[in-house]
Amino acid sequence: MTADPVSLVFAALADPTRRAILARLASGEATVNELAAPFPVSVQAISKHLNVLERAGLIVRTREAQWRRCRLDPAPLRTLSEWVDQYRRLWDDRYDTLDDYLRDLKERSDGTAQ
Amino acid sequence: MTADPVSLVFAALADPTRRAILARLASGEATVNELAAPFPVSVQAISKHLNVLERAGLIVRTREAQWRRCRLDPAPLRTLSEWVDQYRRLWDDRYDTLDDYLRDLKERSDGTAQ
């Protein structure tokens, strides 16, 4: 799956089950069983989905006793937001002039290595 | 690949070649051969990538004579940006209070069916 980080994040999000898991985790930590409960698939399938999310850096898993708690890590989403916003001038009406666009680009690039 | 539109867009972006094609198209229309030139793969492979981008709604293709010009359609990127921003409160420091967050949620939801 072309191991570059951005591709990993996009690929991880290209599945409704995984996006639903993230939505659930946005409101707090959860165990694997808790995450699997709403879905009509096996716990093993959910475990695989969690592997994908973990490889993409979107969640972190901590073990306590026999439970593995999952927590959402929004850092990759921030990176993604910045990637998408590269194209913002193509649709957004907030850029009235090229100057506005260039000024904003400069602001965004301050300490933000692509 | 689970035909829902959001998944289609994420999946289309989960490939560095396709993202490079979009970056090229951000600076203007291009034909298939022009798009294929920088890549070490066949023109047919690029044609397949363009099919994926078209199904995701990220490009539109118009035919003139023997050329098919490709143009970027940023609308799905806007949708994506809104999707990602659902999680913005989890990382961004611009939300100082819950009130700020809720007020912003209300603004975003005006005419923005999820």
Add this chain to the structure above:
DNA sequence: CCTTCTCTCAACCACTTGGTTGATAAACCG
């Protein structure tokens, strides 16, 4: 100790993906 609960590992399966090569269609050009 034995059972139960939680979770992962391993093997397997159908399907998709990203690439190839070869053939074909369509339009221009001499």
Add this chain to the structure above:
DNA sequence: CGGTTTATCAACCAAGTGGTTGAGAGAAGG
């Protein structure tokens, strides 16, 4: 008309994906 350019279609292949079932490891608890 004959050849060249542009792009797609079709068949194929290796590798990956999302699901299954079955087995097993670790910790809690009667």
